Structures are given as structure tokens and as C-alpha cells.
Amino acid sequence: MDRLQGMRVFVRVAEGGNFAGAARALGMSPAAVTRAVAALEAAVGARLFIRTTRSVKLTDAGGRYLEDCRRILSEIAEAEAVAAGSTATPTGVLTLTAPVQFGRLYVLPVVTAYLGRHPAVSVRALFLDRIVNMIEEGIDVGVRIGHLADSGLSAIRVGSVRRVVCAAPAYLERQGVPETPRDLRDHAVIGSTATGDLPEWRFGTDRRVTVTVHPRLVCNTVDAVLAAALDGWGIARLLSYQVASAVAEGRLRILLDADEAAPVPIHVVSPEGRRAPAKTRAFIDLAAARLRADPRVNPVG
Template sequence: MDRLQGMRVFVRVAESGGFAGAARALNMSPPAVTRAVAALEAAIGARLLIRTTRSVKLTEAGARYLEDCRRIFSELAEAEAAAAGSTATPTGTLTLTAPVQFGRLYVLPVVTDYLTHHSAVAVRTLFLDRIVNMVEEGIDVGVRIGHLADSGLTAVRVGSVRRVVCAAPRYLERHGMPTAPRDLRAHTVIGSSNPGSLSEWRFGREQRTAVAVQPRLTCNTVDAALAAAVEGWGIARLLSYQVAPALADGRLRLLLEEHEAAPVPIHVVSPEGRRAPAKVRAFVDLAATRLRADLRVNPAAA
């Protein structure tokens, strides 16, 4: 196996987190993938991966080599495109994922605009309040809210949102307003599938203050938790864009604002980065521009 192919196999193993996932993505057998990485390590004289029964991790040398490989492939793709005079027209089906409510409010308008300008592309949306494995599930582009793990995805930051605590005026009239995070222990709490809203809520810019909460109602969707809070049933912790309309019309009030954690970043991510096909590059460019503008002009949501 030539060196360039060995590098491609190594990159896929590192990005998928294992030999089996890389084998599926490359349409190779797992033993062939293992042999390709072993041959590459032997050729360069350094161990690139630490293999365990459950996972594959990069060595220090492997992490540096991975970045070099990505740079080389990116430069190669650019050279090939330049040689061919390629400014490829976006074609095919674009599959993207985003959180449910953010997808409906912010991403869907970008999608329809994108489709208007690129008639040779179809789009399939997967709006879910969970993190999907983009490589394994064949996702081209994702919108992620939260701090990114070191997953090998190419990320473009487009803004941030706040994690806020809120309740309806009618609830506060009956039960009083908490003035410190520890006061939440005496209140009825609503849990949701939103990250950071389950058994422990952290406060402060560095999130050093932790309060254990025991939700009496736990909802598997953000919309349900929001509806329960608006009805005055309890106190919920949600993201600022999710509660912005209810705050604007007075159905909810913010609590413990001075104790809020640092804002949560929003990124547009893709597995292939600069090597992505034209349909992906075009959407990422449009989404980055639109989302930055939309979040900037709607400060209540940020």
C-alpha cells in the first residue's frame, strides 16, 4: 500500500475513533486497515495510535502527524482543483443536523435560501436534541451548541447562547423568587433533555458552584419543559434562544442572572473541512454568514 493511501487510512481511523468505523467508511476489511496503519508506523518509525480493547487514541506523535496529514490533503485538493480550473457547482443531497428548536427557528430559513440558490441540490434535515456521530450516520453538516469535543470535525464558530434559569410570574407569586443558586433546593424543578438541565446545575463564569436538583417533572423535549414552565408549574433551565419569545411577552422571567455560567458557543461543523464537496462548502459559507447576522440582531436569543 502506498504512503498516501496509508495516510488516508490513518486519518480515517483517527477521525472515526476506531478501525471498524474506518473500515466501513473506506469499504475495506478491518485487517486491511490494521495492516495499513502498521505499515505506515513502520515506514515513519513512530507509533501513531494506542490501541485498547475499547478505543483507539492518538499518541503525541500521532496527533502532530494527523494535523500534518490533514494539511497535506487540503493542499493536494486545492492543487487539483486549481489544475482543473474547478469551481464545482453544488450538486447531490446535503444531509444536515441541528437541535430541534434551533433548527426550526434559525437553520431552516438558511436551508430554504440555500435551496433557492442551488437548484441541483436536495437537502435532508435531521433535527434532534442529541449529538449524532456525523461520520457513522452520513451527516454532511451539523450545528452544534456547546463546547466541542476533540472529534476531528472542522468547526466555524457563529455565535453563542446563554444557559438561563426561568419561571412564570404566577409560579414566583406563589413560591417566591430564588436569590442564590442554593435556594433552588426548596423549589419545584423541571428537567429536560437540554444539556446541563438534569441532576446538577452549575453556576458562575467558571461553573464552580454546583447545585444538586431533583426534578419532579423531566421532559424528553425542550418544548414540553418550556410549556410546563410557562404554565407556572416550576423552574426550568433552558437556552436563551429557546425562551426568548416567552421572555419578550412576559410569560417567563429570568432568575439568578448574576450567577449565570459563561455563554455556550455555537458552531457549524463538518467532517471533511476544506476537502468537502461544493455542496457542503457552499452551505457552510452561507450558514456561517446568516447565523452570525441572525444571532447578532436578536440579542434576546443570544
Template sequence: MDRWQAMRIFVRVADSGGFSGAARQLNMSPPAVTRAVAALEDLIGTRLLTRTTRSVKLTEAGGRYLEDCRRILADIEEAEAAAAGSYATPSGLLTVTAPVQFGRIYVLPVITEYLSRYSAVTARALFVDRVINMVEEGADVGVRIGHLADSGLTATRVGTVRRVVCAAPSYLDRYGAPKEPRDLHDHAVIGSTSVGGLAEWRFGGGRRTAVTVRPRLICTTIDAALAAAIDGHGIVRLLSYQVAPALAEGRLRTVFDDQEEEAMPIHVVSSDGRRAPAKVRAFIDLAVQRLRANPMINADNP
């Protein structure tokens, strides 16, 4: 067995957490998978996996080697794809990641339009409310909200969103609108763990300030916090795109409009850069065009 195949087997064992799972995925026998990893360990002269009766775990050296294997195998796949012509025509599996609600509302329509254009592509929508390691989780393209860390990703800015504080007209009519951020101490606050900043809300405007809030209702999803606010149970702080439909319909009203924090950028990102295959380049082109044209997310041109 050649070294590259042994590396592929090792990566599959690490990803599946065991030899049996990897064997099933690779359509190999468990002993053959075990022998391949053992031969690889002998070849490089170090232990990559710690084996117990119940689990298989990476050693420290194995963790480092796993990342090297992913990079090397990706380069091989890239070379093979280029030779096969996939850099000219979109084909294969495309994985796109985005925050859950933003992905469902704004990215999914781009994905479905993209699939209608390119019949040789299949897509996986990885919508999660966390920043993932795109290489480790196999994502080709991501949509990220907020200022980007220096991660080496290729990024194209497509717009901005804001944090807005709002409540239902019924709540504001009954309890009055807070005039200053500190007035929130006298109001029912709805918190969402999905958007972070549960304990402290920051404000900008003429003077920057931060207020510690004590939510009477804490929701684990944005949809639940939004529904509670629309039903008049308190004041909520969410991102502008999350509340845009309810604001447009008059089911929510904003407060502290002149004291909002600085808007946060939205970027379409990828890790491939100029070497991106056609499936990635074509999707980024479409996503940038559609998101920049969407007024519901305050899209703008950089």
C-alpha cells in the first residue's frame, strides 16, 4: 500500500474515531485498516494513535501529522481535479457554512439557485452558530458576520449588519420606551445565548457605554427570543437581519436608534484563494452578487 493511501486511511480513522468505522466507510476489513496505520507509524517512526478497548485517540504527534495529511491530500486532490478539468467546469461536492438563521434566510436561496445552474454539483449546507475551522470541517465557502481574525482566509465583503434593541408596540405602549441604556434595569429583558453578549449590552453613538442586563427570559435560539419579543414579553437585542421582517411589518419597534454600536461586516470567505476550483469560484461569484443586492441585510459595496 502506498504512503498516500495509508495517509487517507489514517485521516478516515481519526475522523471516524475508530478502525471499524473507518473500515466500513472505506469498504475495507478492520485488520487491513489497522495494518495500514501501523505501517504508516513504522514508516515515520512515531505513534500516531493511542488505542484502548473502547476508543482510539490521537497522540500529540498524531494531531500535528493529521493536519499535515489533510493539507497534503488536499493538494493531491487539487492536482488531480485540475488534470481532470474540474477547474474549468463546476462539479463535485460543495460545502457552504453560515450562521443558522442567516444561512436559512439568505444563503440557502443562493445555494438552490447555484444548483439549478450547475447540474454536476451537489451541495452541503453547514449552518451552525459558531465559527468553524473550515479546513478541519471540510467547508469550501463560508459566510461570516463580524470582524475577521487574521486567519489566512480569502474574504470578500458583501455588506453589514447592526445590533438593534427592539420590543413589540404592545410592550412599549404598556411600559414606555427606555430613553437611556441604564433604563433597561427597569424593563423585562429577553436574552438569547445564540448571539452572545448575554450579560452586557454595549452601545455607541455620541458616548460609548455598556450596561449589565439581567434577562427575565433566556432563550437558547434566536427564533424563540424573537417570538417572545413579538408577543410583548420584553425587550430583545438581535442582529438587524434577524428582526428586519418584524420591523417592516410593524410587529417590533426599535429603541436607542442613535446609540447603536458600529455596524459589523459580512464577508464571503474561502481558504482556496486563487487556486479555488470552478465550483468554489462560481458559487462565490453568485453569492457576492446576490448578497450585495439584498437590502434586507443592509448590503453595501466595500
């Protein structure tokens, strides 16, 4: 009998406390169970059980070996499930989350391509400008922008974006162009509760330069901040992908780029990691490939 089968028999006997019960559970004869345990004891060179006419108890060596066997068998089962799932057809409902504008601009095209490839899957997309508890809310995969807390999520970095200061040309013509971060104190600033960086804006790759801003206008959505900046009301701080089209069209101008903080990472995250079902792994693979190839999302490669 092979070693792994011997381990399975040993674990079953240890958990049930008797050979007869293990034999019934495994569909083996009691004699075969006894031989399997004896062969395992011979292979490891230690007694695993103390047998009496009324009971079967683990030895000290058997107790330690039991934990190792459980771990080994669990890892093998997981590896087999992953291997089987890698060739399985994605099915079911995939629930995902991403920030609102990033989801609309970059994740939604991935979703539609994914649906085209996998006709047995449907998608529930939640585009939200807040960090959700993926386990509590039943979410399979998410796209997160920013440094990740130690959440236990499996994460794949797919790119990065810049945090930029910008304003409309009309505003700069009226109020002048700030030359240093501290010049922002003399300008109209548009704040955002969605970015989580009020009341301080940090600059420099080491984030050591800190400017306390006092915005007269504070909005709770990126779209509102962007609209106010485009209207020429003041200076805003947004992520580079959020202003890319307006900058390209000349409707916004990026300021203080020499003082920018380090790029902000983008990750695709999942609570299940390697044990995720085929529907989730297929989406993660596609999203990672698409986002890494997009220079707007991954300007630093």
C-alpha cells in the first residue's frame, strides 16, 4: 500500500479511535487497515498507536505525526482541486468590485470580453468608491487602487497610476500657476472625501512635503471634483487616469509634476487565492493581462 493511502488510513483510525470504524468508513477490511497501519509504522520507524482490547490511543510520536499527515493530505487535496479547476469550464455568477470611474473606463471592457469568452458565466459588477469587505459581501474579485492593508487577500499587482494636481487653463490665467506645493495655500482648492487625503496633501517620492489645504468646496465623488476643476473653479488633486482625457484635450493642465509622490499601485485581489473557482481565476488572468498592457493604467510598466 502506498504511503499516502497509509496516511489516510492512519488519520481515519486516529480520528475514529478504532480500526473497525476506519475499515467501514474506507470500505476496507479490518485486516487491511491493520496491515496499512503496521506498514506505516515500519516506514516511519515508530509506534503510532497503543492498542488494547478496548481502545486505540495515539503515542506521543503518533500525535505529532497525525498533525503532519493532516497538513500533507490537505495540501495534496488543495493542489488536486486547483489542477482540476484549471481545466474546468468557468460557470456561475462572478461578483466583482472596482472604483466607480476606473470600473467604467477599464474594468468594464474586461468584463465584456470575459463574458464573450465564457458563456456559462454571468457577472455582477459593483463599482463603488469605497473599500468593501469582500468576504462579508460575497465578492469574488476586486480591483483596488492604493497601498493594500494586511487583509489576507491574495493580490496581483497589475500597474500603477499617478496622483496629480491639476487645474483648467482659465483658472490659471486668472490666478496664476503655483510653482511649489506650498503655493497652494494661496489658491482655491477643490477637496474630495473620496480620495481620503484631506486635510493634508503630501508631495515628493518620500511624501515628506506636507501641505495643509483648506478647500472651500469639498465633493464626495470624483466626477464632481473633476467637473468643478473643468469649470475653472479651482485646483484639484486626482489620479492620472481620471484626468487623462481632459489633459490630452487641453481642458486641464497638470501642475507641480516635479513634486509628485510615488505612483499609486493597482492590484487585482481575491479572498480565495489558489483555491478560487475557475470563473474567478479566468477573470483574474484576463484582467491582469489587459491592465498590464494598458499604458494609461500602467505608465511605468
